Amino acid sequence: MAALIILVIAASFLSDRFLTPANLLNILRQVAIVGILAIGMTFVILTRGIDLSVGSILGLSVVIYAGLLETHSMAIAIPLGLLVAMAAGLVNGLGVASAGIPPFIMTLGMLSFARGLAFLYTGGTPIPILNEAFYDLGNDYLFGIPIPSLILLAILAVSAIILSLTAFGRSVYAIGSNEEAARLSGVPVRLYKIIVYVIAGGVSGLAGLVYASQLSIGTPIAGQGYELDAIAAVVVGGTSLFGGKGSVGGTFLGTLIIGVLANILNLTGVDPYVQQLFKGALIVVAVYFMSRSGRS
Amino acid sequence: MAALIILVIAASFLSDRFLTPANLLNILRQVAIVGILAIGMTFVILTRGIDLSVGSILGLSVVIYAGLLETHSMAIAIPLGLLVAMAAGLVNGLGVASAGIPPFIMTLGMLSFARGLAFLYTGGTPIPILNEAFYDLGNDYLFGIPIPSLILLAILAVSAIILSLTAFGRSVYAIGSNEEAARLSGVPVRLYKIIVYVIAGGVSGLAGLVYASQLSIGTPIAGQGYELDAIAAVVVGGTSLFGGKGSVGGTFLGTLIIGVLANILNLTGVDPYVQQLFKGALIVVAVYFMSRSGRS
Amino acid sequence: MDKILLEAVALTKAFDGNVVLSGVDFTVHAGEVHAVVGENGAGKSTLIKTLAGVHRPDRGKLLIEGVETTLRSPRDAIAEGVVVIHQELSLAPHLSAEENIFLGHFPHTRWGLVDRRRIREHTRELLKRLMIDIDPVRPVGELSIAQQQMVEIAKAISFQAKVLILDEPTAVLDESMVSTLFDLVAKLKTEGIGIVFISHHLEEIFRIADTVTVLRDGSRTGVSKVSAIDQDWLVARMIGREFPIHDVQVREFGSPALEVSHLGLRGTFDDVSFIARQGEIVGLAGLIGAGRTEVAKAVAGIIRPTSGTIKVFGKAVRLRSPNTAARFGISYVSEDRKTLGLLPNRSVLENATISNLARFRKLGFLNRSLERRYVKGAVKRLDVRMSGPDAEIRTLSGGNQQKVLIARALAVEPRILIFDEPTRGVDIGAKSEIYSLINELVRSGMCVILISSEMEEILRLADRIVVLRRGKVAVTLSRDEASENTIMRAAALAE
Amino acid sequence: EDAQPISQKTCTQLLADYKQLPFTSVLPLDEGPIAIGGDTKDITIGFSQTAFNHPWRVSMLESLQAEACRHPNVKLVILDGNVDVAKQSNDVRDLLARGVNAVLLSPVESAALVPAARAVQSAGIPLIVMDRDVPTDKTLFIGQSNVTMAEQVAEHMAKDLGGKGNIVVITGLKGSSPAVDRDQGMKNVLAKYPDIKVLAVGDGQWIREPAVPLMEDFLTAHSDINAVFSHAEESSWGAQLAIARAKRCGDHIRHYTFDGSNAGFKSVKAGTFSADGNYTPFIADVGLRAALYKLMGKEIPGTQDYDMPGKRLQLPDSPTVVADNADEWIGRGWGNFEPTLDPCK
């Protein structure tokens, strides 16, 4: 939190355009996609797993929305796209929890597999989305807030409740903290791990929904490399890659920190190559100060 | 091992060109770069760390070799390139071991930073390498074996010796198995962790050497995304991401498995989109069978 | 009282061809405390784990209240009312005490959410009943081992078990906590719960058990009403041979090896001073939480004290790390085997030699045969039971793991050796081996600091006893002054 | 004198090369400050580029920076889209937040920048789209067609092969629109030549490294390859490396490629490549001038309606570079680096 505040103060000195309502809403919209992915990722990482396939599942859902919208209504396209995303997550979950394949490998396989499916489905050519209502979903405002940001906030709220107030949520922490202990306590570890990957998949499908509606296109390369961005947001947000510790609130903060960094670097017009240098250095510095302030 | 053998047998049925000496040497050369990176990565992962910056450090070293070779001899360019790579590793090590930044974040920062440096150094334009001797280094044969493959094998041998026969190597395992216990046993944990990242950096520089000499070009995008390939090779090779267990021999096997997979998919002329599907599925299957055979 | 709750018939279990249980019969009646005893590695924990759905037996059957049952997971066992406190602490370290207690059976509100208020109330009740004073929302990873054990006990009770199995619960508890536990067990008994109890403290068996089963090398070598037998009967069936009781001979002490003066660490201990000489055993006594471990850690270079000085062989030193401490000849065997001791997925050999790899080098490279020779010697001396030096240490039984860690400390050839609860979880045979080892070490001039919650151990071994109370030295007693009474009084008395 | 971002060139250096740019006569504009309604206050132009990870993209930027150097009150803000449509979409909005006077956009993906483009339009400032189009309203689109260019290159190939033979294809980054278009162009032509067989297709990702193992494996699998149709010069050089290593220089495999760099033209002249699709990056100066015209309220001549919303400015087609015209084009391509050693020579 302290890190974010310092960043915001620094940013508002660097550019007088930063602290305008329009720009802040901009940031909130800009972080929506990765922010949503990062929330799903948080569930997985809390169980001591990892999901490298979120970007690919996003891509797969994106082309499915686009493909179905060519001939069907949103009421058909959205549920089906989400279903496919959850199915991909289910396969991940079965591989990890039932077949005992390390999460890194299982989801790396899915990264490749889901991306391949997306390419096959489209034949490599992006499918434009001409549905206006769908376009509005990604680009309109509700109560003055961009809809994608509202989707992000809704997912955040639901996830926070699940993680802190349900038996499933608490068990997720227990599994990541000490899987054996959780099993010995009678927690249905296998089932819960499967559910966690289904959540990550489903949430990726929701991120895909934002992506497809925001950009009005079903491109099979959508979301390439987002897995690292999502993991970064989770870790910057204070969740341990070794499980059991963290929160979606932290992940949201992490997402904002990274989003504000990108925004301010753009606003000040730094040389893009130098931006890359800064970005690397600033993430490290932000985390350093976060861990400092967390300690005291 | 079993997985590799099954794969090789399957491959030789799928293509009669597979089991030719020329093709096998091809594979051995093709896997050299990622294989070398993966060995450095193994050290880091054994300590329960991760190094996402290996691809970027490779890229940085590549442009430095190329830049220096414009005006200097190999005897200057190679040591300086390696030095820069090791320096980047040192920064990683200090960040992780001394400043206590999580390895994922520290090396993610370096991923961005080193890549930015590479772009700045070249101004985004690749530097062609016209040095004939340097070209030969990447493309010639010694005792009938491609030099890059020999470099890989040499690094493999040295690493295997370090890990199994030196106090440092033994301590690397101990740190990954239980860092606190290792510290209490008098292992200089901080120093050794720093060394591990310096090794990963230096080895990335060697991989960069192979890259630059093989392709005769210093492009700042060299090695983008290789970190995931390297980690995949390590994990397919049976090293645990949670540290303390694994070997560079396993990593070499993992590298070969992935290399043979890519080779046979190319040889049989599968559609690239379908290749991606297969690749995803096959990695999972290979690891599944490996863990099975390991158990019994 | 006569109702059979749980019956195991001819259980057999092997790991990688090693038979660990062979044809063991075992019965638990309602309202009975059934003790299981045996040497380290005899198969006690394995028996428990097959009763709890952790391991599937290779052969044999399990009847619960007369019905043959297959337990596929601990979850199944819990559903059948079989609840276990395992020997290895099984808590989620990042979760709070209250969440650990209710993990696996959270109470729900009308809305299907976790009922935090009920959890809070129940936890408070349980903790009060067990007389433990901890913050129920603090992550249990931050609690001391003893406190964690008490949380485990609270958790087990919260399950409303029919059969409650306790695998060495008293190993990490002090006298008063043991009494609390036994009172509780007595009460559960009257409620008709069947209790299985494992301990290496044979006097405890006679204190609370009704029946006892003896295991040796995976076979049952005896079962009897406790009232019908004595300690010799048990020992004979456990070990099958006599073992000597080593009493300490009077020795000459050399020059001061360790001089601790006015040592303090803010909030933990304060103004701690004592001297330990060559050839001397200094005991640190006190209740759990008195700060003994912290003092030891400060002397071992693991934590840095905020005030005071440490002299080693007359020289004032600053111990910045365990490594520096080792260089001054100080070695430490931690009480916290799991988090500070074991390299869990490495072999016995690597665990034993990691503390002094320099010793096992030849021409700059590690030499396996040197290592093997050392490990072989230590294994023999400490009587470690295992399949071989290349076995992963986590497959060893708890007591045998402890012995390997002692071998590790000895590999440094220390001049000052700090033992923190060295015989925790160790069987009586091995305990006597460790005592004789300690004797041997001090006779050769080593200085030993011994922390133990076992009164008998301290009294028998220590030449001088420093009693800590709430981080301060309450009193220092000579061998002649020390008795259970004087120590307890100093340790527990309110100032 | 300060170096410009990315290119690291000073205005003096950039202006020295200005005369070499191919389209300076399109929408001509005198040197000197730009006056809008008699006022010469600073004008900020935002440029959202696909990415700066390829020298082609850097050369495009140089043509822009050179034009900007001619007008002291024109300032540039340059953003790097990192080959990610979502990031680029965000970048465009950041440019708007920054209050630029006009947006130049070279999209990662044609259709995906529609919402961002609409946001520019509704901010009421000029939007000039370059290289890849956006299917929504805009001030102007300036670009070349990858489809027709690929058709030209493929025709050369078909002619050289006598309408008969075996080829392998190394594409640009799978799914990216130039790769899709170049593939389409090739397929359009090959439909007319049933005796030209595509033996294998692989993803060269525009660069050299992945092309090498691909080509090695293709050579292992097929002993009768007549030509490599590659979407990028870098990949073609990589393929040539693989051919040399496999000791198959004697097969005289031909290379058909794209990019239009000076190094590529030199390789055509040297006979390494048989044809190079002349895809010039030097169009951003035209884009900037178009934006300035618009801001000054000047009519943009030569624009036409086309099958997309908005107007198009058709640039003269650059001919495919083959051995006959290589000399004429060396020096007029982009990039000033040397071609790689041809290991077959």
Ligand SMILES: Nc1ncnc2c1ncn2[C@@H]1O[C@H](COP(=O)(O)OP(=O)(O)OP(=O)(O)O)[C@@H](O)[C@H]1O
């Ligand atoms: N998972 C396992 N894999 C292999 N061997 C095992 C495993 N678990 C236990 N063993 C072996 O089984 C034997 C019995 O172990 P067990 O833990 O049951 O002993 P125990 O009687 O509880 O001893 P202790 O008093 O030390 O706790 C030991 O030799 C141990 O090494």
Ligand SMILES: Nc1ncnc2c1ncn2[C@@H]1O[C@H](COP(=O)(O)OP(=O)(O)OP(=O)(O)O)[C@@H](O)[C@H]1O
């Ligand atoms: N990791 C920790 N974090 C916070 N507090 C701790 C930690 N470990 C121990 N404590 C607290 O410090 C105090 C001293 O504990 P310590 O373990 O030194 O006691 P002790 O006298 O050695 O008892 P024993 O060794 O028998 O458990 C206790 O109140 C304990 O709760």
Ligand SMILES: [Mg+2]
């Ligand atoms: Mg046991």
Ligand SMILES: [Mg+2]
């Ligand atoms: Mg203690």
